[in-house]
Amino acid sequence: EVQLVESGGGLVQPGGSLRLSCAASGFTFSSYSMNWVRQAPGKGLEWVSYISSSGGTIYYADSVKGRFTISRDNAKNSLYLQMNSLRDEDTAVYYCARVRSSSWYHDSWGQGTLVTVSS
Amino acid sequence: QSVLTQPPSVSGAPGQRVSISCTGSSSNIGAGYDVHWYQHLPGTAPKLLIYGNSNRPSGVPDRFSGSKSGTSASLAITGLQAEDEADYYCQSYDSSLSGSVFGGGTKLTVL
Numbered sequence: 506e507v508q509l510v511e512s513g514g515g516l517v518q519p520g521g522s523l524r525l526s527c528a529a530s531g532f533t534f535s536s537y538s539m540n541w542v543r544q545a546p547g548k549g550l551e552w553v554s555y556i557s558s559s560g561g562t563i564y565y566a567d568s569v570k571g572r573f574t575i576s577r578d579n580a581k582n583s584l585y586l587q588m589n590s591l592r593d594e595d596t597a598v599y600y601c602a603r604v605r606s607s608s609w610y611h612d613s614w615g616q617g618t619l620v621t622v623s624s
Numbered sequence: 625q626s627v628l629t630q631p632p633s634v635s636g637a638p639g640q641r642v643s644i645s646c647t648g649s650s651s652n653i654g655a656g657y658d659v660h661w662y663q664h665l666p667g668t669a670p671k672l673l674i675y676g677n678s679n680r681p682s683g684v685p686d687r688f689s690g691s692k693s694g695t696s697a698s699l700a701i702t703g704l705q706a707e708d709e710a711d712y713y714c715q716s717y718d719s720s721l722s723g724s725v726f727g728g729g730t731k732l733t734v735l
Contacts, residue, residue, distance in 0.1 A: 540724060549626060549729040550662075550670065550713050564722045600669065608676050609717040609724060610660040614669040 507531040507613040509601050514618030521591050521622070527584040527601030527615055535559075535579035538604040540611060541586050543597035543620075551597075554586065555604065569595075591622045627652065628714050630727035636704045637735045644730045646697045646714030652725055654695035657717040661690055661699045664711045664729075673712070674699060701732070709734045 513525040527539070541553040554575040555564040563575055574587040584601050598619050602611035629647040636642040646659060653659055661674040672681050674690035677697065689700045697716075701708055714727040 542724070542726075549711075550664070550715075550726045552724040552726065555723055566721070566723060602670075605675070608658045608660070610658070610672065610675045610715065611662070611670070611724075612672050612675070612681070614671075616669050 507603065509603065509613055509615035511599060511601055511615045511618040514599065514620045516621045516623065517591055518624050519592060519622055522587070522589045523591065523620060525586040525588065525599055525601075525618060525620070527586075529582045529584065529601075529603075532603070532613075534577075534582040538606045539577065539584045540602045540604050541575060541584075542600045542602055542611070542614075543595075544600070544617075545594070545597040548597075553599070556584070557606075588620070591620075593622050596620060596622045626728035627718060627721070627725035628716060628727035630712075630714060630730045632728070633731045633733065635733040635735055638704050638706065640704050641700060641702045642704060642732065643701075644699045644712055644714075644732070646699070646727050648695050648697075648716060648725075650695065651720040652716045652718040653692065653697060655719055657719075659690065659692050659697035660715045661688075662713045662715065664713060666711075670713070704734050706734050708732060 508530045510528045556575045572590045576585045598617040600617045601615045603613040662670040664670040677692040678690045711729045718725040
């Protein structure tokens, strides 16, 4: 069974940093691209960042470009999101999701981890 | 504002049929990229409902169907059930953004 478990969320002050992790199991992690997707309170889903299976191709949404860094460790079956210079508007539940690159859909999602940016 | 446009809400009585539209542009749906649909209940992981415009993953009832034409797509749900009450999102790929794009979400209320 495919499992994705996010961790690392919490309360952080504006301008602060946080590192999210996503532990994958039940599939060959190194064969799949991954995304981070977030949902702010009362808002819809928003794509945040993409990383290819090897880590060689990375994309970011304009809203986080230059502040967030996506990475992965295929030996540890783990995906990461380093978030710096956090803003109030980054408050959201952050999901990691497995991507089917052939058609860019997300076939498995984690339960999410809540990031709250507030003073 | 979301790149893909969905109605904020739809509703229907049990047993009825509802449809949710998703409108994009020439850099996403209109460029030929597939449309996918997700069901999301608060506090849970989003669930893939339709992929590749009209394909259902195993375990998704055939009451759910998807279609795509031009720069738009739609999700149809027949034989509405109380358990279908949730938020529904369409998603595609956008070549100008080099990433996934989502609709703003549609809240389905079963009357």
